[in-house]
Structures are given as C-alpha cells and as structure tokens.
Amino acid sequence: MSKSVLRKKNRxxxxxxxxxxxxxxxxxxxxxxxxxxxxxxxGFIQNNDWWIFPNVLSPFWRLMYNFKKGHKVVFKHGEYxxxxxxxxxxxxxxxxxxxxxxSVPTLWMAFSVARRLNPSQKVPILLRPSTAxxxxxxxxxxxxxxxxxEENRRNIFHHSLxxxxxxxxxxxxxWLDHPAQKNILSVARHIETNPSTQLAIPQxxxxxxxxxxxxxKAFKRHQGTTAAKYISRVxxxxxxxxxxNSTETIDVIAEKTGFPNRDYLSRVFKKVTGESPGLFRHxxxxxx
Numbered sequence: 001m002s003k004s005v006l007r008k009k010n011r012x013x014x015x016x017x018x019x020x021x022x023x024x025x026x027x028x029x030x031x032x033x034x035x036x037x038x039x040x041x042x043g044f045i046q047n048n049d050w051w052i053f054p055n056v057l058s059p060f061w062r063l064m065y066n067f068k069k070g071h072k073v074v075f076k077h078g079e080y081x082x083x084x085x086x087x088x089x090x091x092x093x094x095x096x097x098x099x100x101x102x103s104v105p106t107l108w109m110a111f112s113v114a115r116r117l118n119p120s121q122k123v124p125i126l127l128r129p130s131t132a133x134x135x136x137x138x139x140x141x142x143x144x145x146x147x148x149x150e151e152n153r154r155n156i157f158h159h160s161l162x163x164x165x166x167x168x169x170x171x172x173x174x175w176l177d178h179p180a181q182k183n184i185l186s187v188a189r190h191i192e193t194n195p196s197t198q199l200a201i202p203q204x205x206x207x208x209x210x211x212x213x214x215x216x217k218a219f220k221r222h223q224g225t226t227a228a229k230y231i232s233r234v235x236x237x238x239x240x241x242x243x244x245n246s247t248e249t250i251d252v253i254a255e256k257t258g259f260p261n262r263d264y265l266s267r268v269f270k271k272v273t274g275e276s277p278g279l280f281r282h283x284x285x286x287x288x
Contacts (some may be wrong), residue, residue: 016028017040017041017058017060017110017111018040018041018110019041019043019110021043021045022041022042022043022044022108022110023041023042023043023144023153023156023157024040024041025039025040025041025042025157026038026039026040027040028040028059028060028112028189028192032112032113032114035161035165036113036114036115037111037112037113037114037161037164037165037168038111038112039109039110039111039157039160039161039164040060040110040111040112041108041109041110042107042108042109042110042140042156042157042160043106043107043108043109043144044105044106044107044108044140044141044144044145045105045106046105046144046145047103047104047105048066048071048100048103048104048105048106049100049101049102049103049104050100050101051071051098051099051100051101051106052098052099052100052101053097053098054097054098054240054244054280054283054284055095055097055236055237055240055241055244055273055280055284056095056096056097056098056237057093057094057095057096057233057234057236057237058092058093058110058237059092059093059112059188059189059192060092060110060111060112061089061090061091061092061110061111061112061113062088062089062090062108062109062110062111063087063088063089063108063109063111063163063164063167064082064087064088064089064090064106064107064108065082065084065087065088065106065107065108065129065137066082066083066084066104066105066106066107067084067104067105067106067107067141068083068084068102068104068105069081069083069084069102069104070100070102070103070104071098071099071100071102071104071106072098072099072100073088073090073096073097073098073099073124074096074097074098074099075094075095075096075123075124076095076274080124080126082100082106085128086126086127086128086129087126087127087128087129087133087137087167088124088125088126088127089124089125089126089127089167089173090123090124090125091117091121091123091125092112093223093224093225093230093233094123094124095233095237095272095273096124105141107137107140107141109160109163109164111160111164113168115175115176116175116176116222116223116224117173117174117175117176117224118174118175118176119224120174121173121174125172125173127167127170127172130166132166133163133166133167136159136162136163136166137163139159140156140159140160140163143155143156143159144156176221181218181222183207183208183209183210183218184208184218184219184222184223185222186207186208187204187207187208187215187219187227188219188223188230190204190207191204191227191230191231191234192234195231195234195235195238195257195258196235196238196255196256196257196258197258198258199231199258201215201216201227201228204219204227215227231258232268232272233272235257235258235259235268236257236268236269236272236273238256238257239253239254239257239259239265239269239277240269240273240280240284242256242257243277243280243281243284243285244280244281244284244285245285250262250265250266250277250278253265253277262277265277
C-alpha cells in the first residue's frame with residue numbers, strides 16, 4: 001500500500017476504534033465477556049510509512065508492536081519509540097501524538113477493558129515480550145500476510161485475545177481492586193458521544209443515579225480524572241480533528257465542540273495540548 005493510499009484509507013482511530021485499515025470486530029459500547037475484554041480492531045501493515053496522528057485521545061486501549069524501529073509516540077512527559085524490544089500499551093483517555101514516516105511493519109490492537117488501572121501506573125506501559133507473546137505476535141501478523149485474510153478473521157480474533165489476556169495479566173500492570181461501575185461507564189460514553197451538548201455535572205450525576213458529591217468521587221476513582229477535565233479533553237480532541245481536517249473558523253469549531261467561545265477554546269486547548277488552536281492548525285491542518 002503506497003503512502004498516498006495509506007494516508008487516504010487510514011483515518012486513524014480517535015473516537016472510533018475502527019481505523020479503516022484493520023480487521024474490525026466489536027464496536028464501542030459492547031459489554032465485556034467473562035475475560036473482561038472487548039476486541040474492537042486488530043491490524044497489521046507490512047510497510048507502514050505514514051503514521052502521523054496528532055492529539056490522539058480515545059475511549060479505548062491500544063496495543064502497539066513494530067517489528068522495526070522508526071516510529072514514536074509523544075506524550076507531554078516524554079517521547080517513546082515503538083520498537084521490537086517492547087510491546088507498548090496505551091490505556092484509554094491518554095493524550096498523545098503519533099509520528100512516523102519510516103517504513104516499518106506495524107501490528108496494533110484496539111480494545112476495551114473492564115478493569116481500571118491504578119492512577120500511579122506509568123504510561124505508556126512498555127513490556128519486554130516473552131517467547132510466547134512473540135510467537136502469538138508473529139503468527140497474528142502472518143495471518144494478515146495471507147491472500148485470503150478474510151478467511152483468517154476468526155483466527156486473528158482468537159490470537160488477538162490470547163495475546164491480550166497474557167499481556168494484561170502481567171505483574172507490571174497495577175490494577176485497582178474494584179471493578180468499573182456500569183453507571184460511570186455509561187456517563188463516560190455519553191460524554192464521548194455528545195461533546196457539543198451541555199454537560200453539567202449535576203445532570204451527569206443524575207444520569208449515574210448518584211449525588212453530585214458521590215458522582216465526583218466515583219468518576220475520579222474509575223476514570224482517573226475529574227468529570228470536568230474528562231469533558232474538556234474530549235472536547236479538545238474533537239476540536240483538534242476539526243482544526244486538522246476542515247477549514248472551518250475557530251469560532252465555528254468552538255461552537256461545534258461545546259465551548260462557549262473561541263477564547264475559552266483557545267485557553268483550554270493550549271492547557272491540554274501545549275499549543276494554541278492556530279499553531280496546531282498551521283502544523284497539522286489539511287493545507288499545512
């Protein structure tokens with residue numbers, strides 16, 4: 001797949017786990033089975049020479065593995081290479097940028113987990129792959145190389161779940177003891193799908209069937225951040241996509257993403273991303 005074709009087809013996985021170039025399984029909102037996992041997508045690109053996705057902030061997890069060096073993810077706290085030395089895990093609701101124009105073989109999985117990580121867990125999670133994990137990784141990638149990959153759909157699904165179950169049960173991951181509450185997950189999904197609407201905390205607390213105080217505690221415990229910050233980051237993500245992929249004015253984008261005006265959008269956007277909306281568009285927009 002040429003770089004131009006890849007760039008056209010690969011829309012990235014922001015609010016949706018479906019990138020346009022992977023094997024799609026279950027959409028967001030499907031409840032986990034007894035394993036506590038929902039697999040959304042698994043993908044493999046043999047010559048991935050265009051991997052530029054700014055301001056990624058998604059309501060699902062990612063597993064990344066590159067068979068060669070050449071790509072990196074950038075967080076506010078540092079840069080991390082995606083290399084053959086590590087399996088990289090990025091939990092949901094983490095803001096990062098993807099950079100890479102070197103041609104490398106890339107395997108990825110998008111999935112949801114019923115459990116929540118301890119807030120003290122360092123992100124991204126870098127795990128040196130075991131022999132068993134590498135065997136599954138290579139086999140999964142090999143299934144995509146087959147000309148009849150649709151016939152391998154079931155095998156890709158089962159190999160992906162096998163790898164995720166092994167990786168997510170490694171001792172390096174520190175999980176919270178309590179399971180995620182369905183009412184909090186439902187509210188988080190509502191925020192994700194309705195960022196342009198009025199999202200008042202008392203209204204969200206009523207949706208969860210909790211008092212405002214109880215909701216604030218439960219949301220932070222299960223999502224790792226306050227509801228207000230969660231809303232802001234989701235809206236910034238939506239604004240970033242419009243800034244990068246449209247020619248609409250910043251005033252219109254502010255209105256479409258739930259901000260009262262462009263000044264407020266600019267303040268929040270810079271606080272979250274470190275860049276002003278104008279600078280972000282200049283660097284990443286369709287005419288950049």
